[in-house]
Amino acid sequence: MISLALINEFLGLPPNASAHGYQIDHIIEFSHWFMGALFLGWSAFFIYVLIRFRRNRNPVASHEGVTSGISTHLEFAVVLIEAVLLIGFAVPLWAKRVNAFPEEKDAILVHAVGQQFNWNFHLPGKDGVFGRRELALVSNSNPLGLDPADAAGKDDLVALGELHVPIERNVIVDLSSKDVIHNFCLPGMRIAQDAIPGQIIPMWFKPVKTGNYEIVCGQLCGLGHYGMKGMLVVDTPDDYQAWLKERMELSGNQIAPPPLARPPGEPPVGPTPGTVAPPGAPKTEKPGGG
Numbered sequence: 001m002i003s004l005a006l007i008n009e010f011l012g013l014p015p016n017a018s019a020h021g022y023q024i025d026h027i028i029e030f031s032h033w034f035m036g037a038l039f040l041g042w043s044a045f046f047i048y049v050l051i052r053f054r055r056n057r058n059p060v061a062s063h064e065g066v067t068s069g070i071s072t073h074l075e076f077a078v079v080l081i082e083a084v085l086l087i088g089f090a091v092p093l094w095a096k097r098v099n100a101f102p103e104e105k106d107a108i109l110v111h112a113v114g115q116q117f118n119w120n121f122h123l124p125g126k127d128g129v130f131g132r133r134e135l136a137l138v139s140n141s142n143p144l145g146l147d148p149a150d151a152a153g154k155d156d157l158v159a160l161g162e163l164h165v166p167i168e169r170n171v172i173v174d175l176s177s178k179d180v181i182h183n184f185c186l187p188g189m190r191i192a193q194d195a196i197p198g199q200i201i202p203m204w205f206k207p208v209k210t211g212n213y214e215i216v217c218g219q220l221c222g223l224g225h226y227g228m229k230g231m232l233v234v235d236t237p238d239d240y241q242a243w244l245k246e247r248m249e250l251s252g253n254q255i256a257p258p259p260l261a262r263p264p265g266e267p268p269v270g271p272t273p274g275t276v277a278p279p280g281a282p283k284t285e286k287p288g289g290g
């Protein structure tokens, strides 16, 4: 649709890359055309009133006021269109996003944890089971507080800032936060969800185009908010397996390296490091054993 592409471009929206995104784009498109029509209509009406009821044509005020019912009909029509937009399109689409979750067994499961000012990703590894996370174990070298004593966590993967997912698979993200309210926003996937401390909130999407897509924090969360970015890489199934393999080989243990040294409030500089154990870190069991 030409108008859709034009409006997307005009609004600065990146191209949609998710299965449901075109529905969001249609609502954005229709809302903007509708608001544009209202803006032009009300502006024209305002100018008409200024001229029609100017002082030298109406020296004496009319105490009768408007007698025609046109404005009432027009306003009713506007309310009706808005109601249809909200009840007919927006609410059902929202309900589908939050109620109609895909089956977990066919989906890619990820835990995303926001912190000032990074996104941590936790993947369950080969066994498909997430290792236990314990608040008391959270440290610079173990940002998610993974319990080393839990066998299910032995093969887990922790990635900082970059998440890979395969194309054409549903992705379910369980979202949480370690400190303040963040927002896991994937503009290319047309989805965003607040990450709230003390809560785990699920969200899902299905990428339909390979490529790199920006992950941004959509809530002003502190001084370094502007730098709280990550990358979602949508891979072909083969590339995804290769990435998983690489991560497993890279992670001598399931614990990510400490963030790069930086002044308080500043995001880390340079590319995201891999989960290679920092020099001098105690050797732990290789993954894949359990």
Ligand SMILES: [Cu+2]
Pocket (backbone or CB within 6 Å): 114, 115, 117, 181, 182, 183, 217, 218, 219, 220, 221, 225, 228
């Ligand atoms: Cu944030």
